[in-house]
Amino acid sequence: MxxxxxxxxxxxxxxxxxxxxxxxxxxxxxxxxxxxxxxxxxxxxxxxxxxxxxxxxxxxxxxxxxxxxxxxxxxxxxxxxxxxxxxxxxxxxxxxxxxxxxxxxxxxxxxxxxxxxxGEWLGAFALSEPEAGSDVAAIRTRATAGEGGWVLTGTKRWITNAGSADAYVVFATVDPDAGPRGLAAFVVEATDPGLSFGAPERKMGMKGSPTCEVYLDKVFVPADRLIGETGAGMRIALGTLDRTRATVAAQAVGIAQGALDVASAYLGERQQFGKPLATFQGLQFMVADMEIQIRAARALTHQAARELDSHGADLTTAGAVAKCLASDTAMKVTTDAVQLLGGAGYVRDFPVERMMRDAKITQIYEGTNQIQRLVIARDVLSD
Structure with missing residues (x-):
């Protein structure tokens, strides 16, 4: 090809x-x-x-x-x-x-x-909480002003690289009554007293990526580690996610492409009824649909990245569209790849079952695809 x-x-x-x-x-x-x-x-x-x-x-x-x-x-x-x-x-x-x-x-x-x-340090981003996932404004982790800085207390959940990262961007509320206007962002270092971690989550996929709860027990953060101003936390969080959704889309496209590569090679090698599986039209149509979906997802992902690079007004919706379609594509393509490999796709001798498990989380994190659809619909209906 x-x-x-x-x-x-x-x-x-x-x-x-x-x-x-x-x-x-x-x-x-x-x-x-x-x-x-x-x-x-x-x-x-x-x-x-x-x-x-x-x-x-x-x-x-x-x-x-x-x-x-x-x-x-x-x-x-x-x-x-x-x-x-x-x-x-x-x-x-x-x-x-x-x-x-x-x-x-x-x-x-x-x-x-x-x-x-x-590469000396590894980073992490601590936004989600047990009661604040899609609803970022519901954050309960509290930042209380103290002498020379802030004291952070609370729990974060689903944090990638937790326990392995050297530094964390942590979101907390400085004023619980202010809702989203009360959020702020801080840098917390792994060596700060009072920072600890839960047991690793037992995940379906992405198993080597550490995901743990983060516990902040009166963690003192010097004033100069406040990111921006108090009250800017919501803007910082959403601005970050606007930009990283293109990366999640790319991750999803990569997973899908890897699965298609494996499936295509298998169809060319595996024979049934005296001829390669690749010669059967029903399977050819599945492969064609997989390629169509991946190309469409990649095009939207590249467009979202170009929108970011040009600081375009459409960057929020472009990222949501790319992330939504690419992650749905990854789930569909990896599932079809398992089907194309038959029994071989269901065992760990081939990587497509891993890719299918890995693909699922791309529909969930950095804003579920239901949230992405809300973002997209609001943009369309606001015109």
Missing amino acids: SRPTYGLGDDHLELRDVVRQVCEEQIAPRAAEVDEHGAFPEASLRALVAARLHAITIPAEYGGEGGDHLAGVVVAEEIARACATTQQVAGANELFALPLLLAGSEELKRRYLPRIAS
């Missing part, structure tokens, strides 16, 4: 080739073991850091590669195609960095972003 360019320029195509080589040689061979043992993908993450691919969108002035959002989604797709867990772990760096880039002081950015960009 030819390798379409999808409208990418030479720089992004060269980047894609570099990422693909790293992933095929150093990440894909470890993916099954990471999933089997629920192991943190240490070696795979080191490979990304060595290739400077773990946090590509951090600006050059903070030690990063200065890649645009389109570069970010190109990288995310290729990593997820090989191992979605590894992409998830590395992708949390972007979730940590974006709030600082959107609202942090220059001093705060220079203190933390170079550490993320170098």
Whole structure:
């Protein structure tokens, strides 16, 4: 099969080739073991850091590669195609960095972003809570002003890289009566007294990506670790998610593409009734539909990234559309890949069952697809 360019320029195509080589040689061979043992993908993450691919969108002035959002989604797709867990772990760096880039002081950015960009530190983003998932305004974690800073108390849930990250962006309310206008964002370091973690969640997929509750028991945060101003937390959180939904879409496209690659190869090798499965029209139509869906999802993902790079007015809806379609596509394509492999698709000898399990979470996190549809509908109906 030819390798379409999808409208990418030479720089992004060269980047894609570099990422693909790293992933095929150093990440894909470890993916099954990471999933089997629920192991943190240490070696795979080191490979990304060595290739400077773990946090590509951090600006050059903070030690990063200065890649645009389109570069970010190109990288995310290729990593997820090989191992979605590894992409998830590395992708949390972007979730940590974006709030600082959107609202942090220059001093705060220079203190933390170079550490993320170098691979010395790993980042995390602590927004969700037991009673605050889609309803961000319901956050109960409290930040109380104290001498020289803030005291944080509360619980965060479903936090990627919890227990493994070196620094966390934590959202808390400084005024519970103010609703969304009372939220603020802070940087909490892993060594801050009073910070602890729950047991790892027993997940369907993304098993090597640590997900735990985060407990803040009177954690003191110096005043200079407040991101932006008090009351800006909701804007920072939503602004971050507006930008990372394109990355989740790319992750979903990568998972789907990986599943189609495996299924296509299997159909060409497996024979029934004296001929390859690839010659049966019913199966050919399934493959065609998978390719159509992946191309459509990739096009919307690239468009969302370009909207971000141009600071377009449509960036919120573009990200929601891309994330929604791409994650639904990943679930559909991986399920069809399992079907195409038959019994072989249902066992762990082939990676499509892992890809199907990994795909499911893309429909849920960073805003469920029901929330994405609300965002899209409101934009359409407001015209």
